[in-house]
Amino acid sequence: MALRDLSRQAWMWKILSFVLFFGAWEIAGQIPISLSFPTFVDTFVAFMRMTFDGSFLGAYAQTVQPLLIGVLISSFAGIACGVGMGLWRGFEWCTLVIFIILQAAPVAAIIPLITYLYGIGLTSKVIAVVIMSLPLIVLNSYKGIRHTHPSLLEMSRSFQGSRMQEIMKIILPAASPLIFAGLRLGVGAGFIGVVLAELLITPTGIGDLITYHRSVADYPEMFAAITSIIVLAAVTLTGLLKLEVFVRPENRAR
Numbered sequence: 001m002a003l004r005d006l007s008r009q010a011w012m013w014k015i016l017s018f019v020l021f022f023g024a025w026e027i028a029g030q031i032p033i034s035l036s037f038p039t040f041v042d043t044f045v046a047f048m049r050m051t052f053d054g055s056f057l058g059a060y061a062q063t064v065q066p067l068l069i070g071v072l073i074s075s076f077a078g079i080a081c082g083v084g085m086g087l088w089r090g091f092e093w094c095t096l097v098i099f100i101i102l103q104a105a106p107v108a109a110i111i112p113l114i115t116y117l118y119g120i121g122l123t124s125k126v127i128a129v130v131i132m133s134l135p136l137i138v139l140n141s142y143k144g145i146r147h148t149h150p151s152l153l154e155m156s157r158s159f160q161g162s163r164m165q166e167i168m169k170i171i172l173p174a175a176s177p178l179i180f181a182g183l184r185l186g187v188g189a190g191f192i193g194v195v196l197a198e199l200l201i202t203p204t205g206i207g208d209l210i211t212y213h214r215s216v217a218d219y220p221e222m223f224a225a226i227t228s229i230i231v232l233a234a235v236t237l238t239g240l241l242k243l244e245v246f247v248r249p250e251n252r253a254r
Contacts, residue, residue: 022040025039025040025043026039026040026041029042029043036217036219037219038219038223042220043220043223043224043227044224045220046218046220046221046223046224047224047227047228050209050221050224050225050228055209056206056209056225056228059205059206059208059209059225060205060206060232061205062204062205062208063194063198063204063205063207063229065122066122066125066126066128066129066194066197067129067190067191067194069122069126069129070125070126070127070128070129070130070133070190071129071133071186071187071190073126073130073134074129074130074133074134074137074186074190075137075183075186077134078133078134078136078137078138078141078182078186079137079179079182079183081095081099081138081141081142082137082138082139082140082142082144082145082179082182083141083142083145083172083175085138085141085142085145086141086142086143086144086145086146086171086175087145087167087171092142096142099134099138099139100135100139102131102134102135103135103136103139105131107128107131107132107193108196108200110131111124111128111197111200112200114127114128114131114201115200115201120201120202124197124201125194125197125198125201128194128196128197128201129190129193129194129197131193132189132190132192132193132196133185133186133189133190133193134186136182136185136186136189137182137183137185137186138182139182140178140179140181140182140185140186141175141178141179141182143178144174144175144176144177144178144179144182145171145172145175147175147178148170148171148174148175149174152170152174153166153170153171155170156169156170176244176247180240180244183240184237184241187233187236187237188233188237191229191232191233191236195207195210199211206225206228206229209221209222209225210222210225210226213225
């Protein structure tokens with residue numbers, strides 16, 4: 001009963017937070033705080049209309065392609081590179097500074113250079129996604145490997161475990177929380193990267209919807225398009241969190 005009551009209270013607080021947020025949005029739109037700031041009701045109506053008339057479907061058919069390719073490249077390459085950096089000092093010395101610089105680099109300033117080098121096609125958008133997400137995945141994976149508790153490694157060595165057994169049964173499981181955290185951060189950054197690419201490289205997909213409705217002053221539709229990418233990102237990150245709970249047995253026990 002206690003667990004059920006706690007779960008019910010948690011849901012009540014979540015619902016209350018949504019009510020307060022959307023209520024404040026409606027009030028701000030009614031005042032209005034800006035002529036270009038629509039009410040929540042107008043935005044919700046525009047969101048539903050664009051959902052059912054196929055606007056979002058057509059836009060995301062273009063947006064998902066570079067996002068998916070970029071995130072997959074970043075995930076596989078990022079985890080492999082981060083694990084390599086954590087396990088081998090020489091590889092760390094050669095590559096760590098590169099990813100630190102990439103993480104600090106202003107992507108909006110780099111995108112014109114990417115466009116100059118690779119044009120305005122799919123390649124440029126994929127690179128923008130990779131530049132945003134890869135450093136986060138690499139650095140979190142690296143930190144997870146390097147922060148494995150020394151007592152676990154000593155235990156493995158005391159039982160004469162091989163290096164491969166140490167990596168597979170001790171280091172990777174211990175690093176998995178930070179690896180999954182890096183994946184979530186990387187995917188979130190990938191959404192930012194693809195929207196920046198569609199706004200700055202060439203207006204396609206969801207970026208085209210945002211740009212078009214802003215240009216014709218259809219602000220409810222513009223906010224609806226922005227809200228849609230936020231909703232998609234939130235759903236995707238929630239799915240990753242559920243995947244982590246499924247993959248890590250200790251989380252299922254909780």
